[in-house]
Amino acid sequence: MNVGDKHFEQKDIQTILKHTLLTGYLTRWANVFMNASFGTKIEKCHFVDCFAGRGIFGDGEAGSPIIATENLFKVQESFKQNYNNRLQFNIHTVETEEQYNDKLKELFHRFENRSGKVFNRHGQFNIELEKLIGFTKRDPALYFIDPFGYKGVQMSDIQKIIAVNRHEVLINVMSYSIVRNYNIKSSHAELKRFFGVDVIPPDLSEYIKLSSDSKFLKNTKLRFNFEKLEDKILDMYELSLRRNSIVPLYILKKRIHSNINPNIYFHLLFVTRSRDGLKEMKDAMVEYDSLRPKIEMDYQLKHDIDKAFWADDFFSEANKLEQYSYNDFVGEFINKFNNDVTTYGEVIDFFLQNSPLPFRSKINKKSIYDFSMDLFKKNIYVNCSSQSFANYKSASADNLEIKASFPAGYKPREYTTIEQITLF
Structure with a gap:
């Protein structure tokens, strides 16, 4: 059994959270271009699932390519029905496992009579990328890059995508996979290509050492240091993206973690050249933080998990806006x-x-x-x-x-936010 087979047995909490953020942004992204198409010549938009998987989990839950297709086609058909809008969404999937690709084709049969189009590719992302960009380069496109780890994804691939006008990337930077594979010397070359560096920096080595310590989840100081080191690693990835880009970039990152399963943690990192995309993704992230407690509670009830096990989540970002x-x-x-x-x-x-x-x-x-x-x-x-x-x-x-021209020591007046409360 490969890692993919194990992953697709049941949709875990991190995957549910990841898909919540993806769905939140996709809906906003689709509406932005649908509305923009009224005054422009935008005729097509593309969603590319670069590591599509099999499309469905053993418990019947949908995977990212099906979630994206259902949401984008729903928005498209609503605009077509209400405003006679002709903009079309094209869905592209790339999957290296033949049996997974066959399953995707089977699942996509139900979309055959819908307004959009679906294109399935059996192959490796880095090999298929040039052909994909050839299809998407004239139109807006969102590339969702969600591999099992980091192998098969290079910094140069991300730069090729983002160099194209109106192209965006949402990539899974899987911290725990780096930890798992770091001690394998043969993985170092792949790791350097992923981060776009010639030498693995000391911060990454220290992060690996700390995260391999089973005591870090129980030690407040170690936990704090671990989070700061992880931030540095994401900063390194972001800096590499900016340093090698020929155009200014907007970048947002969201840590996906749950103490329901604390040994899996990663970041979704969003890259765009558009302030519209930046604003919409920030809205999606704020919404995600508000939805997360209920999602975890529902998962806990469904799977009969003790709440006390995951109540203290040191990765939580939900309170940062509140504070x-x-x-x-x-x-x-x-x-x-x-x-x-x-x-x-x-x-x-x-x-x-x-x-x-x-x-x-x-x-x-x-x-x-x-x-x-x-x-x-x-x-x-x-x-x-x-x-x-x-x-x-x-x-x-x-x-x-x-x-x-504020003077030194300037102190602003007290500021009070007012919450809107719905009574009925």
């Missing part, structure tokens, strides 16, 4: 932008990528927009070329200049 304050926003703005001329677009880009804040919030006034309104409007230390902070689009935000 983030207006004073944090002001302090980070001053550190980054004070005594300089910047644009509102640069402020948005910085806080979307480096803070837990979304651009707007439907729940409370804890957002980049709301904090910007409070800090920039009627502030004697800030001069703005416009007071229009509601638009994050480049044509507006990139032309709104901001000059801040």
Whole structure:
């Protein structure tokens, strides 16, 4: 039995969480291009599942290619029915295991009479990539790269995709797989190609050593150090992406972890050249954090798991937005932008990528927009070329200049967010 056969026996909690984030972004991504197609010549969009698997788990739960197809075709058919929109979604799957690819073809039969198209490829991702880009290069595309580990994925592959206009990548950077394979010397060359480095850096070696210690989950200091080291590894991957890219990139990352199964942990890393994509993925990540407790509770009840086993999750990011304050926003703005001329677009880009804040919030006034309104409007230390902070689009935000000259030791006034409460 290979690792794939074991994985597809039952959909585990990490996979459910991963697919929750994927679904949240796909729906937003589809709606963005559906709406954009009314005023442009966008005729097709592509979703590419680069390690598609068999499409279904032994417990009947759908895999990523089926989830993506169902969601994208649903959005497409809704727009076609309501607005006669002709934009078409094309689904591409790549799978190296012949039996898995055959299963995918069987599952996709039910989509034959739908508006979109499905293309199945039996082969290896890195070998098929050039052909795939040939199909997608004229249109918007999202490449979902979710391998069993890191083998078969090179930094150069990601750079080829993201170099194409309107192409985005969502990749699984599987930390625990690095741990499992690091001591195998023959894996080092593949590991270096994955990270795009010539030498494995000390931080990675220290991370491997620490994560191999069975005591780290029970030791608060070790747990803290472990998380910081993991952040450094993701920073290394991000830096390599940016360093070798010929165009500016927006990058977001989300740690996928559950103490229901604490030995599996990874990050989904999102790469785009579009502020629209950045904003929509940040919204999807904020929504994911709000959905996660119920997802874990439902999984716990379904599989009769003791809640106490996973209640203390040191990887949890759900409380970061809750704890983030207006004073944090002001302090980070001053550190980054004070005594300089910047644009509102640069402020948005910085806080979307480096803070837990979304651009707007439907729940409370804890957002980049709301904090910007409070800090920039009627502030004697800030001069703005416009007071229009509601638009994050480049044509507006990139032309709104901001000059801040806060004195040393500046203290903002108290700021209170107001939650919207639904009574009925």
